[in-house]
Structures are given as structure tokens and as C-alpha cells.
Amino acid sequence: MTATIEARGLTKQYGKTTALDGLDLITKPGQVTAVLGPNGAGKTTFVRMVATLLRADKGTLLVAGHDAHKNPAAVRRVIGLAGQFAAVEPAMTGRENLEMVAGLFGQSRRVAKVSAAAVLEQLGLVEAGDRLARTYSGGMRRRLDLGASLVGAPRLLLLDEPTTGLDPRSRIELWDAIRALVQSGTDVLLTTQYLDEADHLASQIVIIDHGRAVAAGTPTMLKQRIGGKVIEVHVRDHEDVETIAALLGRLGDGVAQTEEATRRVSVHIDSGDGLMTAMQSLDATGVELDDIALRQPNLDEVFLALTGQPADNDHYATAARAA
Amino acid sequence: MTTIASAADHSALTASRRDAGLAKSTVTIARRALLRYARTPQLIVLATIQMSLFFLIYRYMFGGAIHIAGLSYVDYLVPGFIATGVLFSGMGTAAAMAEDLDQGFIDRLRSLPIPRAAVLTARAMADTALVAWSTAFTTIVAFAVGFGLHGSAIQGMAAFGLVIVFGFAVEWLFIALGLIAGNAQAAQGMGMIVFPFAFVSSAYVPVSSMPRWLQVFANHQPLTYMVDAVRSLTLGPHAPALLGHSSPYFVTRALIWALVILAVTVPLAVAKYRRG
Numbered sequence: 001m002t003a004t005i006e007a008r009g010l011t012k013q014y015g016k017t018t019a020l021d022g023l024d025l026i027t028k029p030g031q032v033t034a035v036l037g038p039n040g041a042g043k044t045t046f047v048r049m050v051a052t053l054l055r056a057d058k059g060t061l062l063v064a065g066h067d068a069h070k071n072p073a074a075v076r077r078v079i080g081l082a083g084q085f086a087a088v089e090p091a092m093t094g095r096e097n098l099e100m101v102a103g104l105f106g107q108s109r110r111v112a113k114v115s116a117a118a119v120l121e122q123l124g125l126v127e128a129g130d131r132l133a134r135t136y137s138g139g140m141r142r143r144l145d146l147g148a149s150l151v152g153a154p155r156l157l158l159l160d161e162p163t164t165g166l167d168p169r170s171r172i173e174l175w176d177a178i179r180a181l182v183q184s185g186t187d188v189l190l191t192t193q194y195l196d197e198a199d200h201l202a203s204q205i206v207i208i209d210h211g212r213a214v215a216a217g218t219p220t221m222l223k224q225r226i227g228g229k230v231i232e233v234h235v236r237d238h239e240d241v242e243t244i245a246a247l248l249g250r251l252g253d254g255v256a257q258t259e260e261a262t263r264r265v266s267v268h269i270d271s272g273d274g275l276m277t278a279m280q281s282l283d284a285t286g287v288e289l290d291d292i293a294l295r296q297p298n299l300d301e302v303f304l305a306l307t308g309q310p311a312d313n314d315h316y317a318t319a320a321r322a323a
Numbered sequence: 324m325t326t327i328a329s330a331a332d333h334s335a336l337t338a339s340r341r342d343a344g345l346a347k348s349t350v351t352i353a354r355r356a357l358l359r360y361a362r363t364p365q366l367i368v369l370a371t372i373q374m375s376l377f378f379l380i381y382r383y384m385f386g387g388a389i390h391i392a393g394l395s396y397v398d399y400l401v402p403g404f405i406a407t408g409v410l411f412s413g414m415g416t417a418a419a420m421a422e423d424l425d426q427g428f429i430d431r432l433r434s435l436p437i438p439r440a441a442v443l444t445a446r447a448m449a450d451t452a453l454v455a456w457s458t459a460f461t462t463i464v465a466f467a468v469g470f471g472l473h474g475s476a477i478q479g480m481a482a483f484g485l486v487i488v489f490g491f492a493v494e495w496l497f498i499a500l501g502l503i504a505g506n507a508q509a510a511q512g513m514g515m516i517v518f519p520f521a522f523v524s525s526a527y528v529p530v531s532s533m534p535r536w537l538q539v540f541a542n543h544q545p546l547t548y549m550v551d552a553v554r555s556l557t558l559g560p561h562a563p564a565l566l567g568h569s570s571p572y573f574v575t576r577a578l579i580w581a582l583v584i585l586a587v588t589v590p591l592a593v594a595k596y597r598r599g
Binding site: 048051052053073076077079080081083084085087089090091092096100101103104105106132148149152158 | 341342343347348351352354355358359362363425426427428430431432433434435436437
């Protein structure tokens with residue numbers, strides 16, 4: 001079966017900034033693929049290319065077998081786009097919004113009504129369906145935006161950072177809605193900065209950095225590569241940071257990361273068992289600690305493990321403007 | 324429960340469906356802009372009540388002090404006021420366009436299988452329809468406070484038609500400005516360009532009453548031509564005496580200006596829309 005997305009050597013430059021630098025990415029059908037990376041890594045540029053909003057300078061991009069550069073109309077028939085901004089019309093009801101987009105997909109008025117009703121039900125918006133979208137909460141607007149990308153029965157759903165700015169509860173509701181979609185067979189390409197989001201939703205994660213793919217695999221595979229957990233300690237006194245860093249470096253997996261300003265020291269460990277040993281060793285030093293915690297690796301740590309360098313968020317700020 | 328996101332439903336839908344053509348997509352998108360207007364009280368109030376208020380202020384407050392030889396001020400004012408009204412409502416178009424761009428609405432439309440021309444054409448048509456609406460409203464108020472047509476009814480209708488044509492041309496300028504500005508605030512800032520054109524013109528006062536250096540600008544800018552063209556039609560037989568020429572002279576020039584504006588702004592708007 002044809003790959004849903006087949007990107008080879010995609011390159012895009014904006015003046016001096018390189019947004020995509022030879023990106024290769026293949027997604028298999030029936031999957032949720034998460035493109036994970038910090039701001040400016042090229043995620044939004046890539047998703048916009050798949051949505052045929054941009055053209056690459058070099059490289060090829062096939063979406064559901066259609067060439068995105070030569071035949072964008074064919075691609076547009078099979079995709080649905082939902083982004084961070086909830087592009088719905090506030091002065092129309094949820095239902096009217098959906099019927100409008102369905103009509104723009106070429107559906108007759110009757111078919112559009114059926115599509116809109118089905119999507120409202122699918123996303124739990126039936127009660128609010130006949131209220132104006134401007135009365136909706138932020139989470140509901142995002143769901144309506146998601147709905148607008150579904151009325152056309154797309155083969156591929158493109159979600160650009162779908163939960164950015166949402167409160168935790170709306171975030172989880174949106175995740176549930178996305179998971180339900182996947183079960184009914186729609187392919188999803190999702191971009192995110194959050195490892196937990198990629199972890200929860202995706203069956204395949206592609207990590208991109210500086211416009212190219214640096215790692216790809218299932219969530220389990222990637223986490224195995226980067227180690228199970230992170231021990232994070234906050235010391236009370238500045239002078240103790242070095243000592244603790246050296247200690248944790250020995251106990252853990254790799255070099256301990258330190259942050260002087262917050263007196264934080266963190267290190268990878270293979271499994272949660274290491275926490276007990278660490279606590280005993282820390283106790284033995286007699287150093288005063290404000291806090292000790294065991295947590296999931298965050299994106300910085302994933303990057304560190306995979307690329308040998310932390311995700312450089314400041315550098316990306318300017319690149320993100322261009323993208 | 325009918326789910327439409329399954330592959331089977333999708334093929335059923337795609338098999339029976341053809342892409343929305345230019346007419347259908349344009350109408351669908353234009354309808355959205357008009358619904359927003361109809362359902363947003365502030366917008367309606369702005370265009371009708373506020374506009375009428377300013378009209379009455381000009382007509383009664385300033386009308387007493389401004390003397391036009393052989394003509395009541397209200398008859399002089401109405402064509403000017405309506406034409407500048409077109410410019411001011413264009414500012415709203417630029418802001419709406421910029422907001423759509425900023426909020427991702429344009430992205431959604433661009434990712435849909437609709438003709439590329441639909442989006443901008445819909446915006447131009449919807450906003451021109453709004454120009455027609457507020458022009459009609461102001462005209463009714465004008466008639467109520469003493470405005471009279473000196474020419475024939477046909478000339479009156481031609482005047483109305485001319486305003487619509489001018490509105491259409493000006494809308495494209497504001498669409499281009501909105502796309503260039505990129506967000507609502509910048510668009511509003513850019514919209515300020517309207518003011519010199521609105522006021523340094525023959526809309527409210529005769530150009531001959533202005534200082535010489537302003538007269539140069541006023542005499543050669545498109546709004547003056549448009550105002551004089553509309554005025555020449557509403558004044559009918561009085562036009563040559565008051566304006567120096569009869570209506571064909573002014574109308575031709577006004578139409579040429581409209582064409583020039585379109586020739587410049589439409590490609591600009593399209594180019595800017597495509598580049599995003």
C-alpha cells in the first residue's frame with residue numbers, strides 16, 4: 001500500500017534561514033506519526049508543505065501518492081488541516097461552520113448536512129452545535145477546528161501543535177478525540193514540542209532538528225535509546241552543585257546536567273530502581289537538598305541523548321519567525 | 324452512529340463528489356463574510372448609525388457655514404460623503420483580511436480543493452455588497468434631510484452604479500493592504516492612508532477653497548474624480564455650470580481611474596496571497 005507521506009530531501013530557505021535541510025520522512029498508512037522538535041526545528045514548515053501551503057525549494061513530496069508540487073489539487077482533496085489557531089468563524093454556529101467547509105469540499109447541501117451532523121457527534125459538540133462559535137470555550141473551538149478538518153473525510157489529518165495553549169483538561173479531551181479518529185482509520189500527522197503528547201498519541205515518532213530528521217521510531221524504541229528516567233535534584237547551597245553533579249554522574253547514565261541559577265542537577269538513569277541507590281548515596285554525603293524527583297525525560301534530554309547537544313531553543317527563536 | 328472518517332465512507336463521498344467550482348466556492352466564502360457582518364452588532368451600528376451621525380453633523384453643522392454658489396450644501400455633500408464612505412469601509416476590509424491571515428483562516432481555505440481565485444474574489448464581492456448596502460442606507464437618510472436629484476432617475480441610478488464600481492476597485496486596494504499588513508493592528512495603521520484622500524478632495528468642500536499646494540493634490544487624486552463624476556450625475560443639467568463640464572467628461576475619467584486602481588491592486592493582492 002502506498003505510503004501516506006513520502007518526503008525525500010525536502011529543503012526550504014527563507015533568506016538566510018534554513019527551515020528544512022534535506023528532510024526525509026516516510027509514514028506508513030494507518031498510523032499516527034508525530035513530528036517532534038523544538039520551536040524552529042522545521043515542524044510547521046513541513047506540515048505546511050504537506051498541506052500544500054508552501055513549496056519546497058528542493059526535494060520531492062508525495063502525499064497519498066500524489067505529487068504535492070505538481071498536483072496540489074489532488075492532495076487537497078484528501079487532507080484535512082487543523083492548526084493552533086482554531087480557524088473557525090465566530091459569527092457562525094458550529095454546525096454552519098462545518099457545513100460551510102463540507103460545501104467547499106464539493107459536497108452537496110444534503111451531504112454537507114449529514115457530514116456536519118456526524119462530525120458534531122463524533123467530537124461531542126452536538127449540544128453546542130447550534131450556538132455561535134464565539135460562545136465556545138477555547139477547548140471547544142479547537143475541537144470545532146478539528147471537526148472542520150474532518151468533514152471532508154480526509155485520508156490524512158494534519159495537526160499542527162494541536163494542544164498548544166490549552167488547559168490540561170481540554171488537552172486530554174482533544175487527545176481522546178484524536179485517538180478515537182485513529183481507531184476509525186484516518187492517518188494522522190501531528191507536530192508537537194511535547195514528548196508526552198507524542199508518546200500518548202503516536203505510533204511513530206520522527207524527531208527533527210535544524211530541518212532534518214535525526215531519529216525515528218516507535219515511542220518505546222526511542223525511549224529505550226534515551227534511557228528510562230531522569231533523577232532531578234535541587235541543592236540548597238551553590239557550592240554543592242559540583243559535588244552532587246559528580247556523584248550523580250557516577251550513579252547515572254552519562255554526564256549530569258546542571259543549571260546554576262536554579263541549583264538543579266539532573267541525570268539519566270536506566271530505570272526507577274536507581275532512585276533508591278541515588279537517595280542513599282546523596283544522604284551519605286550530608287549535602288542539604290531542597291528537592292529530589294524522578295521524572296520522564298523531557299525534550300531537551302531526548303535531544304541531548306540523540307544528538308549529543310541540548311535542543312538550542314534560543315537559536316531557534318529567530319528561525320521560528322521566518323517559518 | 325454515522326462516522327464519516329472511515330475509509331469506506333471516504334470513498335463513497337469522493338466517488339459521488341466533484342470539487343466545488345469557482346461560483347460555488349466564492350458564494351460560500353462570501354456568505355461567511357456577510358453573515359459575520361449581519362451577526363455582529365458593532366459592525367452594523369458602525370456602518371449605519373455612526374455613518375448617519377457624521378452625515379448629519381456635516382450637513383447641519385458645517386452646511387450652515389459652507390456656501391456653494393447656486394446649490395444647497397446637502398446636494399453638494401451627499402456624493403462626496405458617499406464616496407468617502409466607500410474609502411472608510413475599505414479600512415474594515417483590510418483589517419478583516421489581515422485578521423483572516425493571522426488567525427489561520429486563509430491557511431484553511433488554501434488547503435481546500437477550491438479554485439485559488441475564490442478566496443480573494445469572495446472577499447471583494449462580499450465587501451462590495453456591504454458598500455452597496457451602506458450607500459443605499461446613507462442615500463435614504465440623505466433624501467430624508469433634503470437631498471434632491473436634479474438629473475433624471477436614470478442618472479441617479481448610474482451614480483449609484485458608479486459608486487459600486489469605485490467601491491469594487493477600492494476594495495481590491497484594501498485587500499492588498501490587508502495581505503501586506505498581516506495582522507489587524509498593522510492593517511488599521513495602513514488604513515490611515517485613507518484620510519488625506521478623503522479630506523483633501525472635492526468631497527466636502529470645493530477644491531478652490533483650499534491652499535494652492537493642497538489643490539494640486541486634490542485636483543489630481545482619484546477620489547476627486549469619482550466624487551465629481553457622481554456629483555455630475557446627481558446635479559444633472561446644473562453640472563456644467565457648477566463643475567465646468569457635463570457628466571460624460573467626469574464619468575469617463577472616474578472609470579479610467581477605477582481601471583487603473585484595479586490593474587495595480589489585483590495583481591498585487593494575488594501575488595501577495597500566493598506567496599504566503
